[in-house]
Amino acid sequence: MNFSYDCSITFPTGFKASGAIVGIKANGNYDLGLLVSETAATSAAVFTRNKFKAAPVVLSRENLIKSGHRTRAIIVNSGCANALTGKKGTLAAIGTVAEVAKQLRVPRHQVLVASTGVIGRELPLKEIKDSIPGLLATLKSEPDNHFVESILTTDKFPKQVSLEVALSSKKSFRIGATAKGAGMIHPNMATMLCFVTTDAAISQTKLAAALGYAVDRSFNTITVDGDTSTNDTVYVLANGASGVEVKTPADYRVFADSLLKVLRELAMMIVRDGEGATRFVTVNVESAASYADAVKVGRAVGTSPLVKTAIFGGDPNWGRILSAVGNSEVKFDPAKVELKLEGKSIFKRNEPQPVDLRILEEMFSKKEIEMTIRLNAGKESARVFTCDLSYDYVKINGEYTT
Amino acid sequence: MNFSYDCSITFPTGFKASGAIVGIKANGNYDLGLLVSETAATSAAVFTRNKFKAAPVVLSRENLIKSGHRTRAIIVNSGCANALTGKKGTLAAIGTVAEVAKQLRVPRHQVLVASTGVIGRELPLKEIKDSIPGLLATLKSEPDNHFVESILTTDKFPKQVSLEVALSSKKSFRIGATAKGAGMIHPNMATMLCFVTTDAAISQTKLAAALGYAVDRSFNTITVDGDTSTNDTVYVLANGASGVEVKTPADYRVFADSLLKVLRELAMMIVRDGEGATRFVTVNVESAASYADAVKVGRAVGTSPLVKTAIFGGDPNWGRILSAVGNSEVKFDPAKVELKLEGKSIFKRNEPQPVDLRILEEMFSKKEIEMTIRLNAGKESARVFTCDLSYDYVKINGEYTT
Numbered sequence: 134m135n136f137s138y139d140c141s142i143t144f145p146t147g148f149k150a151s152g153a154i155v156g157i158k159a160n161g162n163y164d165l166g167l168l169v170s171e172t173a174a175t176s177a178a179v180f181t182r183n184k185f186k187a188a189p190v191v192l193s194r195e196n197l198i199k200s201g202h203r204t205r206a207i208i209v210n211s212g213c214a215n216a217l218t219g220k221k222g223t224l225a226a227i228g229t230v231a232e233v234a235k236q237l238r239v240p241r242h243q244v245l246v247a248s249t250g251v252i253g254r255e256l257p258l259k260e261i262k263d264s265i266p267g268l269l270a271t272l273k274s275e276p277d278n279h280f281v282e283s284i285l286t287t288d289k290f291p292k293q294v295s296l297e298v299a300l301s302s303k304k305s306f307r308i309g310a311t312a313k314g315a316g317m318i319h320p321n322m323a324t325m326l327c328f329v330t331t332d333a334a335i336s337q338t339k340l341a342a343a344l345g346y347a348v349d350r351s352f353n354t355i356t357v358d359g360d361t362s363t364n365d366t367v368y369v370l371a372n373g374a375s376g377v378e379v380k381t382p383a384d385y386r387v388f389a390d391s392l393l394k395v396l397r398e399l400a401m402m403i404v405r406d407g408e409g410a411t412r413f414v415t416v417n418v419e420s421a422a423s424y425a426d427a428v429k430v431g432r433a434v435g436t437s438p439l440v441k442t443a444i445f446g447g448d449p450n451w452g453r454i455l456s457a458v459g460n461s462e463v464k465f466d467p468a469k470v471e472l473k474l475e476g477k478s479i480f481k482r483n484e485p486q487p488v489d490l491r492i493l494e495e496m497f498s499k500k501e502i503e504m505t506i507r508l509n510a511g512k513e514s515a516r517v518f519t520c521d522l523s524y525d526y527v528k529i530n531g532e533y534t535t
Numbered sequence: 536m537n538f539s540y541d542c543s544i545t546f547p548t549g550f551k552a553s554g555a556i557v558g559i560k561a562n563g564n565y566d567l568g569l570l571v572s573e574t575a576a577t578s579a580a581v582f583t584r585n586k587f588k589a590a591p592v593v594l595s596r597e598n599l600i601k602s603g604h605r606t607r608a609i610i611v612n613s614g615c616a617n618a619l620t621g622k623k624g625t626l627a628a629i630g631t632v633a634e635v636a637k638q639l640r641v642p643r644h645q646v647l648v649a650s651t652g653v654i655g656r657e658l659p660l661k662e663i664k665d666s667i668p669g670l671l672a673t674l675k676s677e678p679d680n681h682f683v684e685s686i687l688t689t690d691k692f693p694k695q696v697s698l699e700v701a702l703s704s705k706k707s708f709r710i711g712a713t714a715k716g717a718g719m720i721h722p723n724m725a726t727m728l729c730f731v732t733t734d735a736a737i738s739q740t741k742l743a744a745a746l747g748y749a750v751d752r753s754f755n756t757i758t759v760d761g762d763t764s765t766n767d768t769v770y771v772l773a774n775g776a777s778g779v780e781v782k783t784p785a786d787y788r789v790f791a792d793s794l795l796k797v798l799r800e801l802a803m804m805i806v807r808d809g810e811g812a813t814r815f816v817t818v819n820v821e822s823a824a825s826y827a828d829a830v831k832v833g834r835a836v837g838t839s840p841l842v843k844t845a846i847f848g849g850d851p852n853w854g855r856i857l858s859a860v861g862n863s864e865v866k867f868d869p870a871k872v873e874l875k876l877e878g879k880s881i882f883k884r885n886e887p888q889p890v891d892l893r894i895l896e897e898m899f900s901k902k903e904i905e906m907t908i909r910l911n912a913g914k915e916s917a918r919v920f921t922c923d924l925s926y927d928y929v930k931i932n933g934e935y936t937t
Contacts, residue, residue: 184869185861217854219886252854253887363858438840438924452619452654456765459587467586484621485655522840 136398140276141293144309145332147171147374149272152279153264157212157250157257158286165261166283167233167268168207168328173243174370175334176204177341179348181365187216188226189246190364196230200242202337204370207245207328208233208268211286211313215248215256216363225256232262236269247326247366249313250286284313284326292402298391300384306333306375310395314403325352327367327399333388334373343389344369351396354428355404355435355518367396401518410520412444415503422511426463430506431517433461441522444502449493451479458506469509475502538800542678543695546711547734549573549776551674554681555666559614559652559659560688567663568685569635569670570609570730575645576772577736578606579743581750583767589618590628591648592766598632602644604739606772609647609730610635610667613688613715617650617658618765627658634664638671649728649768651715652688686715686728694804700793702786708735708777712797716805727754729769729801735790736775745791746771753798756830757806757920769798803920812922814846817905824913828865832908833919835863843924846904851895853881860908871911877904 143150148170152163178197180190197204208229215222226246234241248256271279281291295309312327335343348367369392379388405413416434421427434440437457443450455472472480475496479486496502545552550572554565580599582592599606610631617624628648636643650658673681683693697711714729737745750769771794781790807815818836823829836842839859845852857874874882877898881888898904 183858183861184867185857186869214854217857217882217887251852252858253852253882254854363854363861450653450655452616452656452765455587455619456585456654459585459765465586467588480619480655485619 135296137295138293141281141295141309141311142168142328142330143274143277144295145307145330145372145374147332147372148330148370149274150277150280151268151271151273152277152283153268155210155257155260155264157210157260159212162285163279163283164210164212165264165268166209166280167265167272168280168330169237169272170205170330170370170372171374172372173203173205174372175337175340176202176245176368176370177337177344178245178369179344179367181363183363183365185217185363187214187248187364188218188222189215189248190366192223192226192230193245193247193366196242196245200240203243204245205239205243206233206237207247207368207370209247209284209326209328210250210256210261211248211284212250213248213254213256214250214252214364216252218253218255221255225258228258229256229261232265236265245368247364247368249284249326249364252363281311284311286313288313289406292399292406294395294398296391296395298387300377300379300387302377304375304377306331306377308333308391308395310399312399312403314406325365325403327352327396329367329369329392329395331369331371332373332375333371333377333379334375335371335379335388339379339385339388340369340371343385343392346389347393347396350393351400354431354516355400404518404520407520412499412521413501414444414519414521415501416517416519417503417505417514418517419505419507419514420511421508421513421515422464424513424515426508426510427513427515428517429463430458430461430508431515433457434504434506435517435519438522441519444497445521447494447498449490449497451493454504454506455480463508465508465510471507471509473505473507476505537698539697540695543683543697543711543713544570544730544732545676545679546697547709547732547774547776549734549774550732550772551676552679552682553670553673553675554679554685555670557612557659557662557666559612559662561614564687565681565685566612566614567666567670568611568682569667569674570611570682570732571639571674572607572732572772572774573776574774575605575607576774577739577742578604578647578770578772579739579746580647580771581746581769583765585765585767587619587765589616589650589766590620590624591617591650592768594625594628594632595647595649595768598644598647602642605645606647607641607645608635608639609649609770609772611649611686611728611730612652612658612663613650613686614652615650615656615658616652616654616766618654620655620657623657627660630660631658631663634667638667647770649766649770651686651728651766654765683713686713686730688715690715691808694801694808696797696800698793698797700789702779702781702789706777706779708733708779710735710793710797712801714801714805716808727767727805729754729798731769731771731794731797733771733773734775734777735773735779735781736777737773737781737790741781741787741790742771742773745787745794748791749795749798752795753802756833756918757802806920806922809922814901814923815903816846816921816923817903818919818921819905819907819916820919821907821909821916822913823910823915823917824866826915826917828910828912829915829917830919831865832860832863832910833917835859836906836908837919837921840924843921846899847923849896849900851892851899853895856906856908857882867910867912873909873911875907875909878907
């Protein structure tokens with residue numbers, strides 16, 4: 134089971150994609166993408182939990198229900214989130230979907246939509262409509278980076294991955310996925326868009342369960358800045374074009390774990406590309422009373438600005454890590470907690486362990502830093518991925534709309 | 536009732552203070568302070584809720600109980616938090632307190648201790664002991680900035696305030712307080728030290744209640760970076776030297792509100808001096824279902840790195856404010872929320888309101904920014920104070936220990 138990074142959503146049979154330059158993004162890059170399944174695919178989605186949901190999120194959720202989770206196409210734009218845009222925003226999302234449905238000649242509930250970018254700005258519906266014929270004309274099933282690029286905002290590189298998976302029957306199916314990340318990444322997937330395709334045949338119930346399982350253990354364990362957005366969406370389309378059916382419990386395990394592998398790979402790319410990130414940090418939390426506790430502790434460390442700036446500065450200020458653990462509102466006995474950096478015990482049984490300052494500085498100056506927090510409060514563990522907080526994060530976010 | 540900013544903890548009758556340079560702080564500034572009450576004062580304290588509590592916090596909590604909340608002196612150092620320092624740290628705190636008690640000839644449970652600075656570093660007990668005779672010899676009741684300076688770490692300016700308060704009996708008492716702030720300031724008072732003195736006579740029960748009330752509405756409504764520390768402490772000493780007793784419910788209200796005024800003034804100074812802060816932000820949350828909800832929404836906005844960097848950059852990205860509100864996990868109907876900037880309605884009944892972009896940019900470029908979030912979910916309101924997130928925050932925190 135090997136990843137390919139050259140292709141993604143069109144790697145599974147029966148999917149086509151394209152991209153266009155509409156001018157929504159000021160930098161002149163691709164900003165409108167279309168993904169089409171040749172037949173109606175079984176679909177599932179995970180959306181943001183932010184109370185202010187963007188118009189495309191509200192509409193797509195409706196369309197999924199009204200179509201019985203059958204989807205033919207997804208249209209996505211970057212540069213404008215179409216969030217907090219009122220009735221005009223709702224009409225713009227409806228208008229976009231209607232136009233795609235009309236030109237593709239499919240029921241409009243079988244079209245989903247996603248947007249990412251500045252909040253509170255109007256979506257240029259006319260320009261989007263005008264670009265749809267071009268999107269349809271350039272759809273292709275070969276590896277195509279135009280769709281992949283059309284979803285990016287402050288990302289420094291595109292993120293895509295695909296996989297061919299064999300079931301016990303020796304038959305194989307394919308999964309491909311692309312995501313956008315950068316800022317506002319946090320549990321519950323802030324301003325994160327992800328599109329997954331597979332040519333496996335799978336029931337909607339199983340597909341939705343596998344997606345929930347995989348998102349919980351991938352996107353929901355990463356954090357860039359602790360903020361979560363109005364637009365987060367992960368879509369998965371399964372069109373069955375491989376003729377391979379995910380039927381037995383064993384098949385389901387393989388499917389769900391393959392989906393998790395693909396999403397975790399994208400999640401880690403997102404952290405590596407966190408706004409202004411210069412270091413990649415893995416926070417292992419071990420022997421927590423529950424998985425939720427373990428993730429909570431990992432997030433407390435991964436979102437602490439004091440931890441993140443210390444890591445940016447290569448400053449071996451390990452006390453901030455334990456201070457963040459102490460703030461996590463999780464049950465544990467502080468006297469039992471152990472902190473390890475790069476496998477070396479730093480603090481244990483209420484005592485700092487003798488470690489050479491130079492060794493500590495070396496640990497903190499690496500591009501990839503791994504820390505382990507052993508709570509000794511139970512049997513569950515989790516890994517949270519995060520990055521440092523740099524000048525560039527401030528720069529990127531201080532001038533985002535201007 | 537007018538504030539004075541030239542004096543603080545020695546303004547009430549019967550208190551003396553001094554400061555010394557021990558060399559714990561690398562910059563050569565005052566780093567050890569002593570506050571003494573001529574008679575045993577009634578005392579109360581609020582400590583950090585972080586699970587990892589520094590040695591001085593653990594010891595002082597014990598001493599307050601063992602002395603029946605009677606206190607003669609407080610010794611404080613900056614430059615070293617004496618947190619996560621194990622048994623050595625405990626012994627260093629005990630040794631410091633014992634030495635002060637011995638030289639002052641008071642019971643050792645009547646001495647409290649506080650530390651702030653780098654976590655996980657050993658406190659130089661010998662140097663501290665050697666400095667105590669000097670501290671005692673220089674104690675004075677005149678305005679003295681040496682104590683006030685001795686508590687600072689990354690603060691750009693000292694913070695002190697005092698007040699003379701008349702009760703209905705026309706008799707008056709005095710309150711003075713000094714605090715250190717800067718980074719790690721958050722609800723529950725992270726790495727924040729505050730020392731309050733008063734010459735009013737008041738029962739310990741009333742004093743503790745007034746302190747809880749005032750801290751909740753002052754330090755617990757400010758946030759710089761959302762982190763909370765191992766060392767936060769607010770001490771209040773009431774020595775009764777004015778001969779004025781806080782007895783009636785009306786007197787108590789005056790006392791508690793005066794304490795709140797003093798602490799709120801210090802809290803706002805702390806935000807103004809937030810690490811790297813260039814703008815002061817007031818977040819008003821109105822018509823929430825409860826006071827706790829209102830504060831929660833205010834904190835969600837006040838800790839959002841995306842909101843704080845936008846404000847630093849003068850970027851009128853108001854969508855991020857509502858996105859933060861939407862993440863606050865408080866009950867409200869998003870369709871009923873209104874956002875006002877500088878009194879101008881920006882978003883209302885699910886619709887962005889027509890506002891000129893230039894006016895928005897002007898609003899966001901001010902040194903002091905006020906925003907109001909009306910939830911229309913109830914009758915409670917709260918004000919949260921915060922600052923922006925700048926390059927300097929990253930710089931200060933990227934090289935704190937080095």
